[in-house]
Amino acid sequence: MKAKTFDxxxxxxxxxxxxxxxxxxxxxxxxLALVVLAALAAPWITPxxxxxxxxxxxxxxxxxxxxxxxxxxxxxxxxxxxxxxDLYSAIVxxxxxxxxxxxxxxxxxxxxxxxxxxxxxxxxxxxDALLMRLVDLLLSFPTILMALMILAYxxxxxxxxxxxxxxxxxxxxxxxxxxxxxxxxxxxYVEAARGQGIPRWRILTGHILPNCLPPLLVIGALQIARAIxxxxxxxxxxxxVPITEPSLGLLISNGYQYLxxxxxxxxxxxxxxxxxxxxxxxxxxxxxxxxxxxxxQK
Amino acid sequence: MTGWLLRRIAQAALVVVLxxxxxxxxxxxxGNPVDILIGDDMNQQERLEAIARLGLDxxxxxxxxxxxxxxxxxxxxxxxVYQEDAIxxxxxxxxxxxxxxxGALVLAIVIGVPLGLFAGMKPEHPVSKALMAAxxxxxxxxxxxxxxMFIMVFSVQLGWLPASGRGETRALLGVQWSWxxxxxxxxxxxxxxxxxxxxxxxxxxxxxxxxxxxLPQDFVKFARAKGxxxxxxxxxxxxxxTLIPLVTVLGLELGATIAYAVVTESIFAWPGAxxxxxxxxxxxxxxxxVAYLMVVVVIFVTLNLVVDLLYKLxxxxxxxxxxx
Amino acid sequence: xxxxxxxxxxxxxxxxxxxxxxxxxxxxxxxxxxxRGKVLGLVGESGSGKSVTGFSIMGLVDPPGVVEGxxxxxxxxxxxxxxxEARRSLRxxxxxxIFQDPMATLNPVLRIDTQMMEAVxxxxxxSNAEARQLAAxxxxxxxxxxxxxxxxxxxxxxxxxxxQRVAIAIALLHGPDLIIADEPTTxxxxxxxxxxxxxxxxxxxxxxxALIWISHDLSVVAGLADEIAVMYAGRIVEHGSVDxxxxxxxxxxxxxxxxxLPSANRKTRQRGxxxxxxxxxxxxxxxxxxxxxxxxxxxxxxxxCEAMPDMFRPRAEAPAHQARCFHPGAAARTMxxxx
Numbered sequence: 035m036k037a038k039t040f041d042x043x044x045x046x047x048x049x050x051x052x053x054x055x056x057x058x059x060x061x062x063x064x065x066l067a068l069v070v071l072a073a074l075a076a077p078w079i080t081p082x083x084x085x086x087x088x089x090x091x092x093x094x095x096x097x098x099x100x101x102x103x104x105x106x107x108x109x110x111x112x113x114x115x116x117x118x119x120d121l122y123s124a125i126v127x128x129x130x131x132x133x134x135x136x137x138x139x140x141x142x143x144x145x146x147x148x149x150x151x152x153x154x155x156x157x158x159x160x161x162d163a164l165l166m167r168l169v170d171l172l173l174s175f176p177t178i179l180m181a182l183m184i185l186a187y188x189x190x191x192x193x194x195x196x197x198x199x200x201x202x203x204x205x206x207x208x209x210x211x212x213x214x215x216x217x218x219x220x221x222x223y224v225e226a227a228r229g230q231g232i233p234r235w236r237i238l239t240g241h242i243l244p245n246c247l248p249p250l251l252v253i254g255a256l257q258i259a260r261a262i263x264x265x266x267x268x269x270x271x272x273x274x275v276p277i278t279e280p281s282l283g284l285l286i287s288n289g290y291q292y293l294x295x296x297x298x299x300x301x302x303x304x305x306x307x308x309x310x311x312x313x314x315x316x317x318x319x320x321x322x323x324x325x326x327x328x329x330x331q332k
Numbered sequence: 333m334t335g336w337l338l339r340r341i342a343q344a345a346l347v348v349v350l351x352x353x354x355x356x357x358x359x360x361x362x363g364n365p366v367d368i369l370i371g372d373d374m375n376q377q378e379r380l381e382a383i384a385r386l387g388l389d390x391x392x393x394x395x396x397x398x399x400x401x402x403x404x405x406x407x408x409x410x411x412x413v414y415q416e417d418a419i420x421x422x423x424x425x426x427x428x429x430x431x432x433x434x435g436a437l438v439l440a441i442v443i444g445v446p447l448g449l450f451a452g453m454k455p456e457h458p459v460s461k462a463l464m465a466a467x468x469x470x471x472x473x474x475x476x477x478x479x480x481m482f483i484m485v486f487s488v489q490l491g492w493l494p495a496s497g498r499g500e501t502r503a504l505l506g507v508q509w510s511w512x513x514x515x516x517x518x519x520x521x522x523x524x525x526x527x528x529x530x531x532x533x534x535x536x537x538x539x540x541x542x543x544x545x546x547l548p549q550d551f552v553k554f555a556r557a558k559g560x561x562x563x564x565x566x567x568x569x570x571x572x573x574t575l576i577p578l579v580t581v582l583g584l585e586l587g588a589t590i591a592y593a594v595v596t597e598s599i600f601a602w603p604g605a606x607x608x609x610x611x612x613x614x615x616x617x618x619x620x621x622v623a624y625l626m627v628v629v630v631i632f633v634t635l636n637l638v639v640d641l642l643y644k645l646x647x648x649x650x651x652x653x654x655x656x
Numbered sequence: 657x658x659x660x661x662x663x664x665x666x667x668x669x670x671x672x673x674x675x676x677x678x679x680x681x682x683x684x685x686x687x688x689x690x691x692r693g694k695v696l697g698l699v700g701e702s703g704s705g706k707s708v709t710g711f712s713i714m715g716l717v718d719p720p721g722v723v724e725g726x727x728x729x730x731x732x733x734x735x736x737x738x739x740x741e742a743r744r745s746l747r748x749x750x751x752x753x754i755f756q757d758p759m760a761t762l763n764p765v766l767r768i769d770t771q772m773m774e775a776v777x778x779x780x781x782x783s784n785a786e787a788r789q790l791a792a793x794x795x796x797x798x799x800x801x802x803x804x805x806x807x808x809x810x811x812x813x814x815x816x817x818x819x820q821r822v823a824i825a826i827a828l829l830h831g832p833d834l835i836i837a838d839e840p841t842t843x844x845x846x847x848x849x850x851x852x853x854x855x856x857x858x859x860x861x862x863x864x865x866a867l868i869w870i871s872h873d874l875s876v877v878a879g880l881a882d883e884i885a886v887m888y889a890g891r892i893v894e895h896g897s898v899d900x901x902x903x904x905x906x907x908x909x910x911x912x913x914x915x916x917l918p919s920a921n922r923k924t925r926q927r928g929x930x931x932x933x934x935x936x937x938x939x940x941x942x943x944x945x946x947x948x949x950x951x952x953x954x955x956x957x958x959x960x961c962e963a964m965p966d967m968f969r970p971r972a973e974a975p976a977h978q979a980r981c982f983h984p985g986a987a988a989r990t991m992x993x994x995x
Contacts, residue, residue, distance in 0.1 A: 176591030186613040270476045305477035312472040550760035558775040559748030648810045
C-alpha cells in the first residue's frame with residue numbers, strides 16, 4: 035500500500051507537522067507538558083502538602099534555599115516562606131491552581147462565547163447587532179478594572195475569580211466565533227448543503243462549527259495565558275485565593291514584605307514558575323496561530 | 333467631515349449615558365443603596381436623615397435623574413474614608429496616573445518602534461530573532477512580579493533608584509507634575525518602565541509586522557528607483573505608512589495603561605488614581621468607586637473618539653474620501 | 657557602425673532566487689545591447705524573468721533574489737561592480753524606471769508634490785521653491801493641465817492615466833539616458849495606452865534616450881520598439897529588429913505568441929481564422945528540463961532538443977536576427993548544434 039503523501043493526510047496531522055517545525059514552539063510545548071505533569075502529579079513529587087497547616091513548621095520560616103528542614107527529613111531546595119512552607123511544594127501546588135483556574139475559565143468561557151457567537155451569526159439582524167454591541171462594550175474596557183469591580187461586589191475566593199474570568203473572557207470567543215461563522219456561511223459548501231435540504235442548525239454544528247475551531251483554538255491558548263496572569267494578579271492584590279491555600283500570585287505577594295531584607299526567594303521562584311508557564315503557553319499559542327492561519331483558506 | 337464628527341460625538345455621549353445607567357442600576361441591584369452611599373456607622377436617626385437627604389426614598393427614575401443632575405454638577409458623593417468629594421479626590425490623583433501612563437507609552441514608542449523597525453527590515457538577523465523571542469517573554473511577564481524584581485535589583489541591591497513613592501513636583505499649567513524635577517524623574521523611572529514592559533513588546537511586534545507588510549509594496553521599490561537615500565526611504569515611506577495604523581492601537585492602549593496602572597501604583601505606592609481605587613475597593617468606599625468608573629468611562633470614550641479622529645486625519649485616503 | 661559606446665550592454669546576466677523550495681534561476685544568462693535613442697521591447701509571459709531583468713539592471717532585486725553573475729555596462733561602466741551609493745546616485749538620475757500600477761507605486765499617504773520634490777532633491781541641491789517649480793514643469797511637459805493643483809493632490813485623487821503620467825514625469829525629471837518601463841500601460845485604458853505610447857515615442861526621438869519596454873503583449877510593443885527580445889523561462893529565445901521578429905518569427909514560442917494575436921499577421925491570415933494557442937503551461941523553474949526549456953510544449957521538439965540550444969542566426973539575410981532553437985523558421989529547418 036502506497037504511503038500517504040503530505041496532502042492526503044488529515045488536516046490535524048498536517049497542522050501537527052507544521053507546528054513541530056518551529057523549535058521554539060516545541061520547546062514551549064515541552065515546558066508546558068512538564069508543568070501540566072507536575073501539577074497533576076503534585077502529591078507524589080512534593081515532600082510536603084503546603085495547604086495542610088499541620089505539616090508546616092513555623093520555626094522553619096524564611097529559610098534560605100537549600101537549607102535542610104529541622105523537623106522533617108527533607109531539604110528546602112527553594113527555601114521557605116513566611117509560614118514555613120516549602121517553596122518548591124508551594125509552587126507545584128500553586129501551579130495546580132493556576133492551571134485549573136486558567137484552563138477552567140477559558141474552557142467555560144469558550145463554550146459560552148462560541149454559543150453566543152454562533153447564535154448571533156445564525157440569528158442575524160437585530161439580535162446579532164445587539165449581541166455584538168454588548169461584546170464590543172465588554173471588550174472596550176480594560177480587564178483588570180472590570181475584574182476589580184466584579185470582585186468588589188461578589189467577594190473574594192477562587193470560585194469568584196473563575197466567575198469573573200468567565201464573565202470577561204466569553205466576549206473574545208463570541209466575537210471570533212461569529213466572525214468566522216459569517217465567513218463560513220458565505221462559502222460554497224454551505225450553499226451546497228442548503229441546496230441538499232440539510233437543516234440550518236445541522237449545517238451550523240456539523241459544518242460551520244468545525245471550521246470555526248482553528249481561530250478559537252488560537253484564542254483559547256492565548257486566553258489561558260491571560261487568565262492565569264489575571265488570576266495571579268488578583269491573588270497578588272488579595273482578591274483571589276484564601277491565604278491558607280496560596281496560588282503563585284499570593285506567594286509572590288507574601289514575599290513582598292521580605293524583599294527589603296533581601297529574602298528574595300519567596301517572591302522570586304514562584305514568579306519564575308509563573309513566567310515559564312505563561313511563556314510556554316504564549317509560544318505554543320503563537321505557533322498555533324501561524325500554523326492555523328493559512329489553513330483557514332481551506 | 334463635520335457630519336461624521338457630530339455623529340461620533342453623539343455616539344460617544346450615548347455610551348457615557350449608557351454607562352451611567354449601568355452603574356446606577358448596578359448600584360441598586362448589587363446591594364442596598366443606603367449602605368452603598370451612606371456609611372455603615374451611622375445611627376438610625378442619621379440614616380433616616382441621610383436617606384431623605386439623598387432622595388433614596390424616591391422612585392428609581394427620579395433617583396436616576398438626581399444622580400445625573402449631581403454628576404453634571406460634579407457631585408458624585410462624598411468619600412467615606414476621606415470625607416471629601418469623591419470626584420475631587422480622583423481628579424487630584426489623576427495627574428500622577430497620567431504621568432505614569434504617558435511615561436510608559438513614551439518609553440514603549442521610543443524603544444519599541446526603532447527595534448521593531450530593525451526587526452522588520454532584517455528579519456533574519458540574529459538580533460531580530462533575539463528581539464522577537466524577548467518580546468514573547470516581554471508580554472508574558474507578570475507585571476506585578478517584575479515590579480518586585482525591579483525593586484529588589486535596583487533599589488535594594490544596587491540602591492540606584494527609590495523603591496516607592498512619587499518624587500518632588502513642580503507646577504505646569506496649574507498642575508503639579510513630578511517629571512519636571514530630577515528627583516521626580518528618579519521616582520518615575522521604575523514604575524513607568526514596569527508599566528511599559530508589556531507595551532514595548534506589543535509595539536515591537538506590531539511595528540515589525542507593519543514593516544514587513546509595507547516593505548514589499550511597490551511604492552517602496554519606486555522610492556528606491558527614484559534614487560532616494562536609504563534613510564529617507566525607511567523613514568518617510570516605510571515608517572510613515574507603518575505608523576498610521578499603529579497610532580490608533582497606541583491611542584487605545586493609553587486607555588488600557590491608565591487602567592493597568594492600578595497594580596503598578598499599588599506596588600510602588602504611587603499616589604495615583606489607581607491606588608486610590610484599589611484602596612477604595614478594599615475599604616468599601618463605594619462613592620469613590622462610582623466616581624472613578626465615571627471618570628474612566630469618560631476618558632475611554634474621549635480617547636476612542638480622538639483616536640478615530642486621528643486616523644482620519646493621518647490617512648488621506650480616508651479623510652478625502654468623505655469630502656468628495 | 658559608429659564607435660559610440662552603447663547606452664546599455666547586458667552580458668550573461670544571472671539572477672537567482674533562493675527560496676525554501678529551491679534555487680530559481682529567474683534570469684538565466686540574458687544578454688543584449690541597447691544603443692542611444694533605441695527602443696527595445698522585452699516580451700514574455702509572467703514568470704519569464706522580464707521584470708526581474710529590469711530590476712537587476714536597476715539594482716532593485718529584493719531578497720531572496722540575488723544578482724549572481726554577468727555584467728551590466730551602462731555607458732561603459734559595469735553597474736554590478738559599483739557600490740551602493742554610486743548606484744543610488746544613478747537611479748532616478750541617469751537610469752529611471754516606470755512601474756506597472758501607479759496606484760501601487762505612488763505612496764498613497766503622501767502628496768504628489770512631496771513625492772516629486774524628493775526625487776528632485778535626491779540628485780540636485782535646490783531650494784524647495786525651485787524643486788516645486790521643476791516638478792510643475794515636468795507635469796506640464798507630460799500634458800497634465802493645472803499642474804499646481806495636481807501637485808497638492810494625493811494619488812488616489814487622480815485618474816489612472818494621470819497617475820501614470822505623474823510616474824513618467826518623475827522618471828524624466830533629471831533627463832535620464834535610459835528608462836526601463838515595466839508594463840507601464842497594462843493597467844490603463846486602451847485609449848490612454850495609445851496616448852502614452854505615442855508620447856514615449858516622441859520623447860525617445862527628441863531626447864535620444866534609450867528605452868526598454870517590458871511587456872507581455874507583443875501588439876503594444878510592435879508600434880514602438882526598434883528591436884524585440886522574447887524571453888522564456890529566464891532566457892532570451894529570440895532577438896531581432898521589430899520587423900524581423902514580427903514578420904519572420906523563427907522561434908516556435910514567438911510564433912505561438914504572434915499566432916495568438918488577433919491583429920498580427922493580417923496579410924497571412926484570413927479574417928475569422930482561428931487564433932492559435934500555445935499548448936501546455938508556463939514552466940516551473942524548479943523543474944526545468946536539461947535542454948531547451950520550451951521543448952515540452954513544442955510541436956517541433958526532437959531528441960536534439962535535450963541539449964540547450966545556443967543563439968543561432970537562422971536567416972542569412974538578417975544577421976542581427978537570432979533565435980535560440982535547433983529547429984527555427986517557418987519550415988522545420990534544423991540547426992546543427994555547434995560542435
